[in-house]
Amino acid sequence: MMALTATPQMASWGQWLGDALGTNAAGANAGNALFGIFLSLVVFLIGQWLFKISKGFFLFQPLFVGMVLGILVLAILAHLFGTDTATFYRSAYLPGGNIIFWFLNPATIAFAIPLYRRNDVVKRFWLEILLSLVIGTSIALVLIYYVARAVGMDNTGIASMLPQAATTAIAMPISAAIGGNPAITAMVCILNSVVIYALGDWLIKLFRISQDPIGAGLGLGTAGHTVGSAKALQLGSIQGSMAAIAVVVISVVVDVVVPIFAMLVGLK
Amino acid sequence: MPTQPNKPVATPAEKPAAPILIQMGIFAAILFVSSLISALFPPELPVPTPVVGLVILYVLLATHVLKLYxxxxxxxxxxxxxAFLFVPxxxxxxANLDILRTQGIQIFIVMLLxxxxxxxxxxxxxxxxxxxxxxxxxGDISVDADVDGDGS
Structure with a gap:
């Protein structure tokens, strides 16, 4: 490995970079938020470019490329600075990452707009929508429980997997309450979104749900959360509207159903 | 259930869009009120701020307090x-690469399925x-596929 501190001149460069990235004071003080914002934009734009020149190859979805490249860059930089990736992530990337992350708040409430645009569908099908989400998620919970059991997960692992239909902010505390590991749950919730964003179109064709806009929308919103809603919106206004309503209703369903289910199967 | 005429509510905004700062102000106000409401829920029944905000904005639109424009x-x-906002x-x-190193494959399989x-x-x-x-x-199950033409 080529250490950055090989020569005196290099040491000052390392010092200067370290100050900017906040890695010098043993990760105590947060670095410059601009690095996180810049890195996020660059890796996402590379993803968009790869997606375009590969004519839409599913593994080159910008979000997926951005995530993998971003982690790779952080791991390499952490190696160069002689810290571990997690510490480097917290001191150098997180300040900027949090600023972008904050914008998910207004972006999530913005889904009320596509929801309202198809208020005609909501008004006519509200009973079917509610029943489908409650029943569908309950069936899915049982299946997820047995899948997790089948691959040999312990109770902590299973409890971390059950709340993943909800958005991260709900899934994490529920996971902790039923004895799971919130860090795993958060990771799984994010990966759900990435999978739906990359494979959503293909899955919908494979399982022949594309003729049914309400079902496709509700499914995408449940499985892919907010990103699933954006995907659904690309398919059509009904799909987008249904995905938005799914995000809201599923939050409440997971709040109520998952703890009861965990108690029934004796997780805690 | 009352039979609604199959008429979409969405019409292109007749009025020009409100100034962007006013739109930001509306979003900020809704988010602020939502954070206050979200804090009222007990920790066993978490309902995060953006979910409350989505409901509030929808109700305000549906009751015509706010207009689309x-x-x-x-x-x-x-x-x-x-998609970009999810990059962070x-x-x-x-931050959790160590968990992946030990149980990554299990987690990945269950997550995917x-x-x-x-x-x-x-x-x-x-x-x-x-x-x-x-x-x-x-019942009548026909729906208009697309009203505002933003589908593919």
């Missing part, structure tokens, strides 16, 4: 950014519900 420019812009969440996995299970279970249940509406209650 007052929020849709900023809202559509934010939605178009959603994706990179957050970097669970995503497909959730999608398929909910979509097929909806199919069944709509079939019941059509064949048991002889």
């Amino acid at each position: 007052q929020v849709e420019k900023l809202g559509d812009f934010l939605i178009s950014l959603i 969440s994706g990179i957050q996995v970097a 669970a995503t497909i299970i959730l999608l398929v279970c909910v979509a097929y249940t909806t199919k069944l519900m709509i079939w019941i509406r059509q064949h048991v209650f002889h």
Whole structure:
């Protein structure tokens, strides 16, 4: 490995970079938020470019490329600075990452707009929508429980997997309450979104749900959360509207159903 | 259930879009009120701020307190950014690489299957519900595919 501190001149460069990235004071003080914002934009734009020149190859979805490249860059930089990736992530990337992350708040409430645009569908099908989400998620919970059991997960692992239909902010505390590991749950919730964003179109064709806009929308919103809603919106206004309503209703369903289910199967 | 005429509510905004700062102000006000409401929920029944905010904005639109032209420019812009806004969440996995190293394959398999299970279970249940509406209650299930032409 080529250490950055090989020569005196290099040491000052390392010092200067370290100050900017906040890695010098043993990760105590947060670095410059601009690095996180810049890195996020660059890796996402590379993803968009790869997606375009590969004519839409599913593994080159910008979000997926951005995530993998971003982690790779952080791991390499952490190696160069002689810290571990997690510490480097917290001191150098997180300040900027949090600023972008904050914008998910207004972006999530913005889904009320596509929801309202198809208020005609909501008004006519509200009973079917509610029943489908409650029943569908309950069936899915049982299946997820047995899948997790089948691959040999312990109770902590299973409890971390059950709340993943909800958005991260709900899934994490529920996971902790039923004895799971919130860090795993958060990771799984994010990966759900990435999978739906990359494979959503293909899955919908494979399982022949594309003729049914309400079902496709509700499914995408449940499985892919907010990103699933954006995907659904690309398919059509009904799909987008249904995905938005799914995000809201599923939050409440997971709040109520998952703890009861965990108690029934004796997780805690 | 009352039979609604199959008429979409969405009409192109007749008025020009509200100034962007006003739209931001509306979003900020809704988020602030939502954070206050979200704090009222007990820790065992968490309902995060953005979910409360989505409901509030929908109710305000549905009751015509807010009009589309007052929020849709900023809202559509934010939605178009959603994949980018999730990049930091994706990179957050970097903080937990050690978990992945020990149980990564298990987690990945269950996560992948669970995503497909959730999608398929909910979509097929909806199919069944709509079939019941059509064949048991002889309800009308026709919908306009697209009203504002932003679909593919």
